Amino acid sequence: MAHYTPPAQSKLGQIIDVIVLVTLTVGALFAPLWLNLAGAAKTVATPVENPTWEALGQNAVQAGQYEALGYTPESAHDLILARFDYSFTSGALIVMIVVIVAYYALLLKFSESEYREVISEKFGKK
Amino acid sequence: MMETWNYIEYAAWGLSALFGLLMVMDWIKTDSTYSEDVLTSSREGELEAMTEESHKG
């Protein structure tokens, strides 16, 4: 194939390209935060009134370690009882699988066409 | 103790600025001393290319 000569990029064009990339990056990190979608918070489902170590499900050794760390049953209450919620809908799972598979398919497809061009320029046609 | 830590805080600000300044000054000096041609002359795969040549030689 004909040798491909890339156009020279102006200084301004280079700067714009960098700004675009940095903006996208920062956006991807902060968007879930701004939209309040950053999940994974723990919550206490059933609080215990006037907690004791026994009521919090701690045996003597466990309670001893908490006391050594400076906790009382009151101050350890939230730490001990808070749990994650792992429930999910199959719809959400399917969306995730589709997104991941589509992403890799896109990558492989475009890469392959670009790669063929590279190989034919480097090694010439068969 | 309060005061010592306040001084340490100032020292950290100062040192950060110093390291930043050292880098930026050297960067500007380097960019103005050498031509862009020399600075960006690095190419990938030079080691492999040379090993290959010495094998042939």
Added chain:
Amino acid sequence: MAQTDITSSERDGMGPHGTKVGLLRVLGPAHVWALGVGIVLVGEYMGWNFAVGKGGAYAALMACWFAGILYSCVAMIDSEVTSTVAAAGGQYTQAKHIVGPLMAFNVGLYLVFAYTMLEAANAITAGYLVSVVATMTGYGGALDQRPFIILVIMFLAWLNYRGVLATLTFNLVITSIAFIAIIVLFLSTSGIIGDGIMQHAALFEGHEKPYGWIGIVAAMHFGLWFYLGIEGTTQAAEEVRSPARALPFGTLAGIMTLLIAATLTWYICSGVLPWEFLGDGVNGSVAPLFDTARLSGSNALIWFLGIGTLFATLASANGCINDASRAWFALGRDKYLPAWFGAVHPQYRTPYRSIVFLVPIALIFALGAPLDQVITFSILSGLLGYTFMPLNILMFRKKWPMGTIKRGYEHPFHPIPAIVLLCLCAFTFFAVFLGYGTQLVAMIGFYIVVSLWFHFWRYRFVNRGAQFTMPWPKPLGY
């Protein structure tokens, strides 16, 4: 030209393709080990314990070992490919030669983001440690952590700017101290020297599987944290004296070190700290090895592990600056990014513009985003990279079967490691989905957008045939 000694002082860094100033080839296998283990070891000092919170202590141990298998596959595959493709940029250059340019661009970005985010997480942790020391020494108010976070990044960037040998020798020293600290803590609390304080059975009683089996799956998300970054050894490829030998050796020695350190860390911490405390890295145990030392009652251990924690964060941030700047530099050199970034400092022989450019980026994340978000972004970028590796090795063996090119290291049992790795990655995607599904989709959305940007806009500035720099024969099937 026939008998050029590329490591001789007058030829060093130059090359037949016109390189006048290249990266300096000065590193040995010990530096490779220090780069790999240095980046990762901080994961033992903080962060891994989120896995305990996700599924309990046993789940964390299983995640530790499953992630260990995942990373052993990564190390084996990586060692084989990189012993053949020795260039700064590591997996990026591998992808470019084996899969294609768009994949390479994505892999380059995974590397830069995984390392820059990890660097930010380290700086945040270092700032927190300084504030703990301030409180321990009697400081009453709330210490401003920002100057310390900035100082960590500035100092290490400056060190990286000044030359790779000093940078990684520094890493070798502080990483070794941090590793020895874990061994000493194990010896002095497990009962091997003096009285043991381990109470695994009593601490686990009634809390064996707090979330049931799904907790074990969920724990895998943070199980990666035990080893995340070991694949960074390949970034040093262009600065190692004999890459075909030193890289596989340093990488495989590194993964063995980490398997030992990870298992010991789990054993020590889970035998002393109750799981609810251990598993909460925000309100509970921020630095679990340090907390274990606190309960040992020995002041010497408290100081040793405090120093170990600080050194581990510094070593990690240091290695991350090194790796992220190499990847960014390699992208610039091929014009995947503006060519301006592909510059090498004529005196220090480092990619100095990339190092300086990434400083403010790291600062944005270190000062502006919460720790678990930064860690998740880093883990996700890493995970996308591990998913690429099995595809990479399968295509590598297909396009260049054994014997067609010289390999410095050949990994055994192909294709089993590739298949195992792919399955474990799928498993980990599901684990991440359980807690951070939105971030996962947001991030892949980001990579899809930049991929389209690259394919339809940026790629026009890239030379086609010249990207393929390895002296290999034409791949089979093209």
